[in-house]
Amino acid sequence: MARALAPGGLRVSPIRRDRATSWRRLREAARRRSTGLLALAALALLLLAKADIKLLGYLAERTGDLLAAVAELPAAPLAAVRRATDTLGSLLALEEENARLREENRRLVHWQNEAVRLSVQNAALREALKIPEPPGTRRVTTARIVADPGGLFVHTRLIDAGRDRGVAKGMPIVDGYGLVGRVVEVGERSARVLLITDFNSKIPVVVAGSRDQAILEGRNGPLAELRFLPMDPSFSVGDRVLTSGGGGLLPPGLPIGEIVRADERRVLVKPFVDWDRLDLVAVLDTLPVPAPGGAVPTAEAVPVPARAAEVRTR
């Protein structure tokens, strides 16, 4: 008789007890099959991603910003702790505050000296970097590569500059040797760069010397492939490959690499980019084509976003 009573001492009808048992069994079955159900959900998400839903694009853009912020975090906690200490100190007493300010002044003098030293070092590094600004382009900003969001699936890199520094979709990214890739997604403070080695990268190019036009396609490896060459190409191994400017995607004349292998099946190009030392890159923009009879705009004459101007004047 006692088994027919609920924990509270109330009598439970057989129907309700059966329902409770069925519900428990259902939950148990769902728990056992959770991995399979979740795998189905993941497949459904993949199909959704194929549908190119705008919300997913928006989420991806925002998470890119977040990742760029996280990648820059190491300095932030230290600064926050320092700020918190300062605030607390000011609340204690004016005398202590005065002593603290003296101490801070001493530290600031030290940091000022350090800043001067770093400034000199920074100028030297910038000089050493010497990222070219090819004719017909202007440097929008210099950015640092902070992450590799695509892994093995997509050859992309995240840079720490976005709309806030004038970066826009389609802009070419170069290092001191040649084209690295182009911007495919832009967030507020970050941008995603599709490398020239990615499968999806297709760039109109011209072979210097022979003037053969072709499309350079990535192969998800260190080399890229020349496709759609003319029927009677006249290039040779060792020739340089440059952007042709075809389709208006990229400015013409950006160095990309040199032909390292050519046989009946394929023509392979080794990019000039120094992948092992790739850290700082320049984001370029194409200068507008001058009107007939008008003056050719110089890099200085083109309006530059405030942050970019700040970088250029350093």
Added chain:
Amino acid sequence: MSETGAHRLDLAARRSLAFATALLAVLFDLLRLVGQSPDAVAPLLSLAVVYHWSVQRPDLFTPSSAFLLGVVRDLVGQLPLGLHALTYLTVPAALGRVPRAPLQRSLPLTWATFVPIAASAAILRWGLAALVRWEPMPARAFLVEAVATVVLYPLVAWLLGPVERAIPRTPRAPGI
């Protein structure tokens, strides 16, 4: 806050460490510490961490955790959602009803069990990449990634050891 409340909060924080370390591993995967070369391959640390917790604390790292971690990884990496969720789900799917107690006691056994799981994950990733891009992908990179991940597993297990000891085991935890 009552002592019970503080104790519960402390317990919840400790139990969330398993997922937190997996998130940290995802961040490491993203930061590319092995150079920018297109043919440089890094180990998939997050897979090793998912495997570690799935073996040591399946009560804290459920298939749902693996799914959620994968979705986060794809969102942050701006990849088609589901790619990494499927990758990480190979771990609980492969472990299935395998008794965890022998694995929890022996690192060599855990390590050896990880080999076929990492290989399965690599094959799945290679297949998914080809499916998503609709063209064959070089298999070498996925193979190297799997080998590097397996080689690195003992280090991951060693690093997660102190974290594991900080999480109290509940009497209901399975596989103990």
